[in-house]
Amino acid sequence: MRRGGDGSGLARAVVEVQSVADIQGVLKVARKYHLPVIPQTTATSTVIGSDGIAGGLILSTRKMAQILEISKDDSLAVVQPGVVNGDLDQAARKQGLFYAPDPASKPFSSIGGNVSTNAGGMSTVRYGATKDNVLGLKVVLADGRKVTLGGRTLKQAFGYDLTQLFVGAEGTLGIVYEITVKLMPIPLGTSIMGLAFFKDMAQLAQGVTAIRMSGVYPTMLEALDGNTIGALDKYEKTHYADKSGAMLIFRLDGSSDANIQVLKDLLAKYDAQDVQVTADEDEQAQLIQLRRDMLPAVFAGQNHLMEDMALPLSQLAPMMAYIQQVGHDLGVTIYTAGHAGDGNVHPTLVWPKDQPEVPGAVLEALRRIFWKTLELGGTISGEHAVGMMKNQWNQPELDDNVDYLQHQLKTLLDPMNLLNPKRKIN
């Protein structure tokens, strides 16, 4: 959340644009003086994706924050990039619809940032990530040209899918200034949320697989490991960790009593303990808050790095076990939670507050975890993107031909390498 600089020096200026003409103006100056342009909205990237660069221009679309349209009839919204995710969702709910992608940063991250990172969230397991919910984009390219990609239709088979090329491009290919997103109808039927505790993460993973395969189409399957439960206990003054090595937070939307019973039966079959299920909205809000409290609970009084890998579903449990082993071997405390329903894992590695440098053991743990992820067929970025934190991993993650192809595309669209340089692909 450092708006101006990244330690390599302060940006030359922060320009808060308010129109397409403003964006084109900034790019014109950048081309003339060969200045890096760093697109930014709420500056909440977790991978150093939008911090300033020495001598560069921060192009902030934070003030382009209008919801331009919510169309109930077309089930979509048109927004400017600075609109906060949660604000759009609330506005949609007033019309009986909702905006599905729900990153942990939902209360404060912007749709523009979500698009640029292809943000996921807890309910990606049912509704997909940001890319699955974007219908169209308006973009200013590095040369100042405006392009309109996609549109207002749910089906589209005309041109190349350039919309998806810009989703997740982290501002390296153009400046997004308008976004059309799908809105979903609120599912009919009972919504329930619940908690369940398992002996360990392997057992939890088996339960999660069984629930997925049962065809109940859950909206949320969140896993927290023993360390994380311990941190939450401290923070919430609870005693969950006394009896469990793994916690599952689950949600079913628009479900029938029969489906809810199947879920309960599966939890029992996989030896879940202290299962709580509630259809009460306030109690559900408390459970979501419990999941959100995980981060402050884990971060409290410690330096930390939170990571983000996605695995093939069957590799979630082996990965969880491996992370625990690495922590043990290297003497690094690691808290692991994840969106178990789609194989997305977030280990948080911590070290003492009074130690400003990242310890060697933490870096080594990360290195081992990333290599293991790739070995298991996973990706080292599931929903947080690349930024400056992971671009040195381009070659093992992508094959060399793909790395080369990415640079060919980047050079085509931004031949002066003005847009968010040293991020994502470089």
Add this chain to the structure above:
Amino acid sequence: MRRGGDGSGLARAVVEVQSVADIQGVLKVARKYHLPVIPQTTATSTVIGSDGIAGGLILSTRKMAQILEISKDDSLAVVQPGVVNGDLDQAARKQGLFYAPDPASKPFSSIGGNVSTNAGGMSTVRYGATKDNVLGLKVVLADGRKVTLGGRTLKQAFGYDLTQLFVGAEGTLGIVYEITVKLMPIPLGTSIMGLAFFKDMAQLAQGVTAIRMSGVYPTMLEALDGNTIGALDKYEKTHYADKSGAMLIFRLDGSSDANIQVLKDLLAKYDAQDVQVTADEDEQAQLIQLRRDMLPAVFAGQNHLMEDMALPLSQLAPMMAYIQQVGHDLGVTIYTAGHAGDGNVHPTLVWPKDQPEVPGAVLEALRRIFWKTLELGGTISGEHAVGMMKNQWNQPELDDNVDYLQHQLKTLLDPMNLLNPKRKIN
């Protein structure tokens, strides 16, 4: 389904490749002698997307038709391009999963072709089109390089989304030789299908909107206009058209009794007549067959052009009315059906069998319908792609900057314009 030629002359050869090395070999010859390469599997394109070109090489991956893997644990399949959609679906169902995209050509079109056109289908309204179900691709580029795009994870935020660039590219950017697709668990709960009849299409469209918005998440909402019902009556010896101007075929999967009741109540509210609902599998298969019979019923004994536009949801009814008006004004018989749940319309324009040339009035009707589609914010290709049938519409459909950008990408990936030339973008 003309494998060899398109009327401009026969292709020089049809090469049935069986390996990546074969594909690379064909491309090497093509580069050396500057020969067009036409990728083809089952050759069932509806937009002249894979017919031969005089002097070119047809690169057929029809014999690369192995299901390489069905992974229940990872909920995915890995297939070669020649695998037929329906065969993959059947194989998945044996493991309690299914492959969701279901184009009308499901029994005979290939996954490779479905990927190249971003094929949709009846249940796209719930499960998305092909692009929403592809996790990864392996592709040989025009220069012979192999690239591996995407992979086996459900979330992915590392590189540019090149997978989606190749889905729907109609073989103009590379030759796809391996495809990883999502498989979905079979929804738990009751599956019902049914029929309902409405006074007219406008009334049907209102009912469809209400059903969508109710949150029951239907799997199918198929609309057939009066002309189509009449053709079906002739074909099936039924008398549906006597009492109705519009027919709706619907499906709910994994639903509760409560949801089914809501659906019935909405149908009643919008004056649906003769509503039939069945949970019986055989009767459901008959309803799907009825929908599938629509095409032979309409085509019977006539020359025809079937079109494919997608509209913003609210514009479906106005578009249906406009099509009817155009048919009336120009004296052209038009049968219109569509995937009403996602705004996708298929008008079929017919003329006498003894008249080989497309009549001027038919061409004029199409021209008017396409312009109206664009005026209403739609696309003139929802799920059939562009081929040689619609590439002359690139400029009104896409803005000129996007048209130019498409050519920049094409030139980057295929600088000699070898891959499926004169299609899609040219």
